[in-house]
Amino acid sequence: xxxxxxxGVSKRYGDFVALDDVSLGFTENRIHGLLGRNGAGKTTIxxxxxxxxxxxxxxxxxxxxxxxENARVLRDVCFIKESQKYPDMFAxxxxxxxxxxxxENWDGELAEELVEEFALPLKRRIRKLSRGQMSTVGIIxxxxxxxxxxxxxxxxxxxxxxxxxxxxxxxxxxYAEHPRTIVLSxxxxxxxxxxxxxxxxxxxxxxxxxxDTDELRAGTATVTGxxxxxxxxxxxxxxxxxxxxxxxxxxxxxxxxxxxSPEDLHVEPVSLQQLVVRTTRxxxxxxxxxxxxxxxxxx
Ligand SMILES: Nc1ncnc2c1ncn2[C@@H]1O[C@H](COP(=O)(O)OP(=O)(O)OP(=O)(O)O)[C@@H](O)[C@H]1O
Numbered sequence: 001x002x003x004x005x006x007x008g009v010s011k012r013y014g015d016f017v018a019l020d021d022v023s024l025g026f027t028e029n030r031i032h033g034l035l036g037r038n039g040a041g042k043t044t045i046x047x048x049x050x051x052x053x054x055x056x057x058x059x060x061x062x063x064x065x066x067x068x069e070n071a072r073v074l075r076d077v078c079f080i081k082e083s084q085k086y087p088d089m090f091a092x093x094x095x096x097x098x099x100x101x102x103x104e105n106w107d108g109e110l111a112e113e114l115v116e117e118f119a120l121p122l123k124r125r126i127r128k129l130s131r132g133q134m135s136t137v138g139i140i141x142x143x144x145x146x147x148x149x150x151x152x153x154x155x156x157x158x159x160x161x162x163x164x165x166x167x168x169x170x171x172x173x174x175y176a177e178h179p180r181t182i183v184l185s186x187x188x189x190x191x192x193x194x195x196x197x198x199x200x201x202x203x204x205x206x207x208x209x210x211x212d213t214d215e216l217r218a219g220t221a222t223v224t225g226x227x228x229x230x231x232x233x234x235x236x237x238x239x240x241x242x243x244x245x246x247x248x249x250x251x252x253x254x255x256x257x258x259x260x261s262p263e264d265l266h267v268e269p270v271s272l273q274q275l276v277v278r279t280t281r282x283x284x285x286x287x288x289x290x291x292x293x294x295x296x297x298x299x
Contacts, residue, residue, distance in 0.1 A: 022207055039204075114140045136163070239282075
């Protein structure tokens, strides 16, 4: 069941089109990855779904209703973002107390455990916190709120790799015990590729991919071999990427791939990071020649 979605949504700021006919849905009790380059429109999508912004046209529904100024909907929604503002005098414990009053599923014990685990100074004023500590406040609120619909918009800024992985582990463990709908927007695709069950990729205000992670992986492969054999295999598939390696050709393909491939071809899975980069390049018509120009991280 879709708990939050939009269909045919556009968002304009003056002449600028931030969202262009976007249709997507976030399914109940799933971890979703909302991916895309800087300025793609991810935050705008999350703002609209959390009633903090308004679509120019199209339909938006969260728990069956429009979220804007809708207390009934918004009490079940938690939006964690880097730019969260707190009153000047607020210390960390004030922020946690405020959150405990807002979210009816708030788990105070979990919040306490996380404060200890992330070594967060409870009495320190929020404006004195380091960037990573600020992110930790958001992560703790996002997890302990147990809101049926939780958005994390790049929740890790300033956090070191150990703390980020602690967050992913905690998120997964808590989600296993208390399933809910979680939308994670991030640029660190490799780090979350085993976490997200569904991927929505946006680019320049349009949706490029909206698919379950398993299906995406199953429907994509990199095929390497003698050029003619690869060309034959590649016919009738969408080509995301092509590299010539001397006499060999390597292509990344998407679409229903045959279960068996000819013996002279080497077929490898594609990481989510590669898939996202290649799909985005293909959609934007960016051409990269040869392997040396590839600045991708491989997982
Ligand atoms: N209030 C505004 N007025 C004008 N343009 C805006 C406004 N808010 C956002 N935009 C533009 O809309 C586009 C989408 O922005 P958005 O913040 O949704 O991107 P994003 O995918 O979250 O990017 P990032 O990964 O860099 O955070 C950007 O080009 C941004 O500059």
